[in-house]
Amino acid sequence: MPTHQRIDVSKVGDVTVVRFNDRKILDEAKIIQFGAELFSLVELDNRKSILLNFDGVEFLSSAALGKLITLDRKVKSHKGRLKMSNIRREIYDVFQVTKLNKVFDIHDEEAEAISAF
Amino acid sequence: MAHDPSVRAANPSPDDIGAWRLAVHLPSERGASRIVTEGLLEQLGIHGWESSDVFSIHLAAEEAIVNAIVHGNKLDPHKQVYVECLVSPELVRVEITDEGSGFDPAQVPDCTSDERLEVPSGRGVMLMRTFMTRIEYNEKGNRVLMEKRKG
Numbered sequence: 604m605p606t607h608q609r610i611d612v613s614k615v616g617d618v619t620v621v622r623f624n625d626r627k628i629l630d631e632a633k634i635i636q637f638g639a640e641l642f643s644l645v646e647l648d649n650r651k652s653i654l655l656n657f658d659g660v661e662f663l664s665s666a667a668l669g670k671l672i673t674l675d676r677k678v679k680s681h682k683g684r685l686k687m688s689n690i691r692r693e694i695y696d697v698f699q700v701t702k703l704n705k706v707f708d709i710h711d712e713e714a715e716a717i718s719a720f
Numbered sequence: 721m722a723h724d725p726s727v728r729a730a731n732p733s734p735d736d737i738g739a740w741r742l743a744v745h746l747p748s749e750r751g752a753s754r755i756v757t758e759g760l761l762e763q764l765g766i767h768g769w770e771s772s773d774v775f776s777i778h779l780a781a782e783e784a785i786v787n788a789i790v791h792g793n794k795l796d797p798h799k800q801v802y803v804e805c806l807v808s809p810e811l812v813r814v815e816i817t818d819e820g821s822g823f824d825p826a827q828v829p830d831c832t833s834d835e836r837l838e839v840p841s842g843r844g845v846m847l848m849r850t851f852m853t854r855i856e857y858n859e860k861g862n863r864v865l866m867e868k869r870k871g
Contacts, residue, residue, distance in 0.1 A: 629782055630751055630754075631750040631751060631786070632750065632751065661775075662775065662778060662779070664779065664782050664783065664786070665783055665841070665843040665844045665847055666786070666841075668840075668843060669840035669841050669843075670840070672838055672839070672840045673840050675838070676838060692772070693771075693772055693775040693776075697779070697847065700832075700846070700847070700850045701831060701832060701843050701846065701847070702832040702837060703837075705837070706837055706838060
């Protein structure tokens, strides 16, 4: 099991649950690491059902959004499923104005998202 | 006249009263935005801005400074980004100038179009426009002025 610095990975049944160690995902060096760690879940660990739980995340920049879009594409090309939950209002507003709420499968709470897999 | 303090006191702009100002040159390095945003966030709290507005202003400032460093100055260590900020209880103004050749914001493609919806980059300018009250570029396209008004 690889060691992650930016993310915390656990399992609930068959679902890989990812939480984030940073309240603010904006430092560019950290975003590169953030992306690499997320992509490794798909490309190295071959995980098919991934839930990103954003509880505690207060801020993310467009560069971090870019990593989420790339992750979503990688998951889809590996025939997996990606869901998101616990997104605070301001960040959801960003998803809404960029119409990414139509791309991502977003749920209010972790339990609800897990049961939707 | 403008330098006469009595005149200034008699005709103060509401935005000048108790305003915090910052003028700083940033190196064209990744992460340099923090030099501005740390002070800016602190002052937004001191001046009573709500957390949703703080989020908006932080996002717009971060996106604009990163654009200036990465796309404007292209991370050239010989170039700098000049940032001026004003924070008052009713108005926040952030002006960012880079030493690049500028760009035409009207030519930035719509990131919400179907064909661009899943492109990982190109959302910064749109977010700045959405989350601030006013945003203007100079003709050359190397300076952006953004304002947020309360309410």
